[in-house]
Structures are given as C-alpha cells and as structure tokens.
Amino acid sequence: MKVKKILILLLVPFFSDMLVACCDCEEPQVFKYTNTSLELQHLDNRGQSPVIATNDIALKEAYGISMTLRCEKTAYKAPSVSFFINRSYAFSCGCDPGVQYHPKDSITAIRIITIDNFDAQHLSGSDISAYFKLYSWNNFTGISDYLAKDAKIFYYEEPLNITLNALLMQPPALSGAYRFRVEMDLSDGRSFIKETSTIELR
Amino acid sequence: MKPIFIILVLGLCSTVSMAQKKPLRKQRIIFSHGVGYDFPLKTITANPFTDPLTDLNDKGISIQAFAISWFIKKNIGLEFLMQGIATNNRKGRNQLFNQRMENQWSNQYYYNSYNFYGGGMSRFMGAWGLSYKIEKRRFTYTPKFYIGSVSIDQSPTYNLYLKERNSNTVLTLDYSADKSAAGKFMMSPAFSVVYRFNSIVGVGLNTSFLWHPSNMVYTETLTNLVTNEVSTQQYKYDKTMKRFNIGLNVSVGFGRRNELVGQ
Numbered sequence: 357m358k359v360k361k362i363l364i365l366l367l368v369p370f371f372s373d374m375l376v377a378c379c380d381c382e383e384p385q386v387f388k389y390t391n392t393s394l395e396l397q398h399l400d401n402r403g404q405s406p407v408i409a410t411n412d413i414a415l416k417e418a419y420g421i422s423m424t425l426r427c428e429k430t431a432y433k434a435p436s437v438s439f440f441i442n443r444s445y446a447f448s449c450g451c452d453p454g455v456q457y458h459p460k461d462s463i464t465a466i467r468i469i470t471i472d473n474f475d476a477q478h479l480s481g482s483d484i485s486a487y488f489k490l491y492s493w494n495n496f497t498g499i500s501d502y503l504a505k506d507a508k509i510f511y512y513e514e515p516l517n518i519t520l521n522a523l524l525m526q527p528p529a530l531s532g533a534y535r536f537r538v539e540m541d542l543s544d545g546r547s548f549i550k551e552t553s554t555i556e557l558r
Numbered sequence: 559m560k561p562i563f564i565i566l567v568l569g570l571c572s573t574v575s576m577a578q579k580k581p582l583r584k585q586r587i588i589f590s591h592g593v594g595y596d597f598p599l600k601t602i603t604a605n606p607f608t609d610p611l612t613d614l615n616d617k618g619i620s621i622q623a624f625a626i627s628w629f630i631k632k633n634i635g636l637e638f639l640m641q642g643i644a645t646n647n648r649k650g651r652n653q654l655f656n657q658r659m660e661n662q663w664s665n666q667y668y669y670n671s672y673n674f675y676g677g678g679m680s681r682f683m684g685a686w687g688l689s690y691k692i693e694k695r696r697f698t699y700t701p702k703f704y705i706g707s708v709s710i711d712q713s714p715t716y717n718l719y720l721k722e723r724n725s726n727t728v729l730t731l732d733y734s735a736d737k738s739a740a741g742k743f744m745m746s747p748a749f750s751v752v753y754r755f756n757s758i759v760g761v762g763l764n765t766s767f768l769w770h771p772s773n774m775v776y777t778e779t780l781t782n783l784v785t786n787e788v789s790t791q792q793y794k795y796d797k798t799m800k801r802f803n804i805g806l807n808v809s810v811g812f813g814r815r816n817e818l819v820g821q
Contacts, residue, residue: 403668494721
C-alpha cells in the first residue's frame with residue numbers, strides 16, 4: 357500500500373507536466389534581426405505594377421524610388437525547456453508561429469530630399485517626403501502612417517529584405533534631370549543616407 | 559426516382575383494363591413534379607454595368623421541385639409550390655460585363671477582371687396557391703392564383719483595381735447590391751390542364767404569368783486611392799417584372815373510393 361502511494365506521489369509531477377504540455381502552445385523560438393544597409397533604385401510604374409527602371413529615363417507621372425533595407429539575423433532567444441515533456445500542439449488552436457524574427461531596431465524617420473531644384477517651393481535640399489506615398493498591393497500609405505505601424509516581424513524564414521516602394525504622387529512641373537537623397541533614421545541612433553543616380557523625368 | 563417510375567408504369571399499364579369503363583376517382587391530394595421554361599416578357603435595365611450582374615432578366619429551364627395540392631372542399635384547394643430556375647446565362651452575363659468593362663476602361667487603365675458566375679440554380683420560388691378544379695372525364699382543368707416569394711440573384715459585390723497607364727494613380731471600382739431586398743413578393747395567376755391515365759397518374763401542361771417588383775439598388779463607388787476622393791452613383795431597378803412560365807408535369811393524386819368524376 358505504501359509503495360503504491362509513493363509511486364502515485366512520484367508520478368503526480370509527471371502527469372501535471374504532461375497535462376500542461378498538451379494544453380499549451382509550444383514556446384516560439386524568437387530571433388532578432390537588424391537593418392544593415394539601404395539600397396535605392398528608380399522605379400518605372402508605367403505598366404500594371406512598378407518595376408525597377410532599366411534606364412535613366414522615366415515618366416514623371418509614373419516615377420518612384422525603391423528603398424530596400426537589408427536585414428540580418430542577430431540573436432536567438434532559447435525557448436523555455438519543459439521539465440519532462442516538450443510542448444505539443446495537441447490542443448493548440450491559434451498558436452503563434454514556432455519561429456519568429458523580431459526587429460532589434462525600427463525605422464523612426466524617412467526623409468526624401470531633392471538634390472536638384474524640384475519646383476518653385478522645393479529648391480535643392482528641400483524635404484519632399486510628402487510628395488511620395490508608399491505603395492504595396494494596391495494600397496497607398498503616407499510615410500508618417502507607415503512609421504506609425506509596428507515594425508515588420510518575419511515568421512519561419514530567415515529575415516528577408518524590406519522593400520518600400522515610394523511613388524511620386526506630385527510630379528515636378530518641369531521635365532529634367534533629378535536626383536534624390538533618402539535619409540532613414542533607426543531607433544538605435546543609426547542613420548542610412550543614400551542618393552539615387554540621376555534620373556531624367558519626362 | 560425508382561418509386562416514381564414504378565408508379566408511372568403501373569399506372570399506365572392499368573389504364574386500359576381498369577379506367578376505360580369505370581369513371582375516375584376525384585382527386586383530393588395531388589403531388590406533382592415537372593419541368594418548364596421561364597422567361598421575362600419585358601427586360602428591365604438601369605445601367606450597362608449593373609444589368610449583367612443580376613439574373614433579373616434571365617430566362618431558363620424551371621424545375622418544379624414539388625407541388626402539393628389539397629382540395630379541402632370539393633373542388634376548392636390549397637397548393638404549395640417550390641420551383642427553381644436554372645438560369646444558364648451567368649457565364650454569358652459575365653462575358654458581357656467583362657466586355658463592357660474592357661470597352662470602358664482598358665484604354666486608360668490596367669485591371670484584372672474576374673468571374674462571378676458559378677453553377678446551379680440561381681433563383682427559387684416558393685408560393686401558396688388557391689385553386690379550383692374542374693374535372694371532365696379524363697381531363698382536369700385548374701385555374702390557380704399564387705402568392706409567394708421569389709429570390710433574385712444580385713451577385714456578390716464586384717470590385718476592381720484600376721491602375722492608370724503611365725501614371726501612379728490607382729482607382730477602385732465597386733458595385734454592390736442592396737441585399738436586403740433579395741426575396742421579392744410575387745403573385746401569379748396560373749392555369750393547368752391534366753390528362754389522367756387513371757385515378758392516380760396524370761400528365762399536365764401548366765402556364766403561369768408572374769408579377770414581382772424588381773426593387774433593386776446597385777451602388778457604384780469609384781475611389782481614387784491616391785487622393786481618397788470617392789464618387790458614388792446609384793442605379794435603381796424599380797419597375798414591375800413580368801414573366802411567363804410554361805411547363806409539363808407528372809402528377810400523382812389520391813381520392814376517396816366513393817367520389818367519382820361525373821357524379
């Protein structure tokens with residue numbers, strides 16, 4: 357009788373852990389990623405969707421800048437280890453993805469500066485960010501609205517690049533050669549500053 | 559299907575031997591199934607883009623799922639009718655819609671058209687009827703009057719992204735129907751002639767004239783995603799729809815042994 361009681365007492369933690377394991381989601385593996393560099397390309401949006409411009413001439417009404425942020429994995433948070441039994445998905449409806457990449461730093465500001473005189477009000481060095489909108493899947497977002505959103509989280513795959521297509525919504529009155537500078541501030545104090553090559557806007 | 563076939567065969571076989579000399583029984587309860595053709599007498603239009611979205615003007619094969627007539631007092635009866643109309647023109651309407659969209663927008667915009675048609679019955683009708691039957695030897699003449707409800711397919715919301723050529727401008731174009739009025743009140747005078755092979759089985763010819771209000775509103779919404787400018791336009795279908803249905807059916811009826819036609 358005593359042996360039975362001891363056996364039951366020994367098995368209680370095992371069964372409790374099994375119960376918790378069955379009713380709980382697996383602890384996700386959380387990685388961190390960081391933005392490492394910025395690349396700029398001209399966009400040609402004459403067609404059905406924007407594509408990278410193949411030459412240095414574009415229609416001013418269908419022009420945009422592609423901003424590609426390179427991302428890299430930096431750190432890994434080990435999942436909590438179960439005492440006896442690994443967490444299973446037996447009762448897991450709507451569990452978070454098992455592998456997640458969270459941002460270590462986020463974008464706090466994007467400024468698009470015209471290097472050449474853009475119009476009468478926006479001479480060389482002026483901020484013309486308000487003339488651009490970020491375009492994705494038939495959805496336009498103002499730069500300030502984009503910054504107000506939560507930073508991108510990647511699930512399962514290694515962090516991919518983040519591409520922002522900024523389309524020029526208010527073209528310059530005059531055709532001509534233009535260059536733009538993009539300044540991107542990050543939450544950790546770093547800034548990416550890049551300039552486009554010269555583009556002939558017609 | 560099999561029991562109906564057996565009843566039909568038995569009914570037809572017994573016709574010669576039994577029913578030639580003996581008067582037929584008066585039928586108290588009649589079940590019938592049939593097929594027919596349903597078409598509008600006049601089409602109703604409001605807008606070239608919203609017209610193809612609805613089956614309001616469609617014509618097609620009608621399936622009389624079942625009709626039950628119960629003659630409560632002598633020749634006066636009540637009838638319940640369920641009918642489906644397999645309008646086979648959804649694909650055609652879809653093509654017409656896409657063609658009109660292309661003519662309207664394709665010169666200036668890119669867009670991806672998609673199909674809104676699917677298979678199956680698009681329209682159902684359920685009705686109660688008051689009927690009066692006149693039985694003359696093997697023929698039964700029944701004028702009827704139905705009131706009930708008919709469903710109109712107003713199609714799901716149709717929306718398109720229109721990307722302007724040589725420009726960063728994108729528009730959305732939506733057509734949405736007021737779904738609250740999908741079921742329409744209907745009334746319909748009808749007439750049927752049934753030839754009875756025997757006391758139980760008969761075949762009939764039905765005609766009916768159907769009125770129902772169209773009462774539909776489509777809203778067209780054009781939104782400029784860049785400027786967020788929105789323009790809306792409503793297209794109203796408010797005339798009375800007039801349709802005609804002609805069909806054949808097989809009926810199986812039962813009556814009391816002592817109530818005979820001609821007595």
